[in-house]
Amino acid sequence: MTQNIVVLTGAGISAESGLATFRDSDGLWENHHVEDVATPEAFRRDPELVHRFYDARRASLDGVVPNAAHHALARLQVAAREHGGRALVVTQNVDDLHDRAAAEAGADPRDLLHMHGTLRQAWCLSCGGHPDAGRTTLNAPCPGCGAVALRPDVVWFGEIPRHMDAIEEALWAADLFVSVGTSGAVYPAAGFVQLASAAGADTLELNLVPSDGSALFARSKHGPATDVVPAWVEETLATLS
Ligand code: APR
Structure with a gap:
């Protein structure tokens, strides 16, 4: 047993x-470059693009079971x-x-x-909290500390x-x-x-x-x-x- x-x-x-999967035909990595949306460098360079990518993925969860x-x-x-x-x-x-x-x-x-990590949570780079993510994590204040310092709570390439x-x-x-x-x-x-x-x-x-x-x-x-x-x-x- x-x-x-x-x-x-x-x-x-x-x-x-x-x-969508990542590496199948029409997968996420066919339509997006990993280095544009899924690395810490990408987030430093263009946080808005990265937030938009994860906001869209989070929104797609509403219609699935x-x-x-x-x-x-x-x-x-x-x-x-x-x-x-x-x-x-x-x-x-x-x-x-x-x-x-x-x-x-x-x-x-x-x-x-x-x-x-998970799309349903954000990660506050100011207080370290993991609040529930709303519709967007771009420019949203952390419900815990009020700082505008949220990132998607996902593990990017190059992270542990x-x-x-x-x-x-x-x-x-x-x-x-x-x-x-x-x-x-x-x-x-x-x-x-x-x-x-x-x-x-x-x-x-x-x-x-x-x-x-x-x-x-x-x-x-x-x-x-x-x-x-x-x-x-x-x-x-x-x-x-
Ligand atoms: N049933 C079973 N397996 C399926 C189905 C299905 N209906 N559809 C696709 N697959 C298989 C594909 O054959 C492929 O082997 O699922 C696998 C999906 O592989 P990837 O797209 O590479 O996804 P994953 O292995 O989860 O990627 C790993 O890579 O980009 C990062 O962080 C991201 O967590 C992700 C990690």
Whole structure:
């Protein structure tokens, strides 16, 4: 019986909810230059452009809902806890679809880590607070300290992902590591499979097509996330009970 599961998710899990991925055709990095909108240098050079990019992404969340893959992972989070284990979802996504599905299922909020931050919050460069983001973070005063010093609360290229100590600890304790909807192009997330394997975990890739790192996984299943994730979760739930 698998007790400790770590699930890494990427943009592919939210694709069928209607959110663009990064590196697929018509992905965000086909239509924008990373160095214009997703680096600390870009923000220093042209904060308005960067705010506009993230404001648009935040606005796009209003029209989308979690899909069957988000809901299945939320069910797994709840069931794993009920059976004395844990299913930790580590997401590279800055959308809030895992959060919404987890809240609906009654999952423990500690079982979701946003390693690249979240669009729903801002980060005040004056007081260090993380207030809820309104419609725009451009020229908006921080609700905590009043300073006009908010930035999107996301991790840009060249910055350090969040929660790395907790994630590495969970990977060392994992019986199973599963990667969902990520191209395996960005580190450190792309290296989690090697860490989990070294720690003795079984590894499984669930992705539309084989990713760059597909050969590093012991097993893989390819197809749309809304098919392959619920199918895998149902199989796993049967082994928990
Ligand atoms: N179901 C499953 N997988 C899918 C689907 C789908 N419906 N649609 C696309 N995919 C897969 C693609 O085949 C691809 O392998 O999702 C993956 C998306 O890869 P990327 O666009 O590179 O997104 P991601 O891996 O999340 O990017 C990592 O890069 O730009 C940064 O910070 C950003 O968090 C992001 C990080």
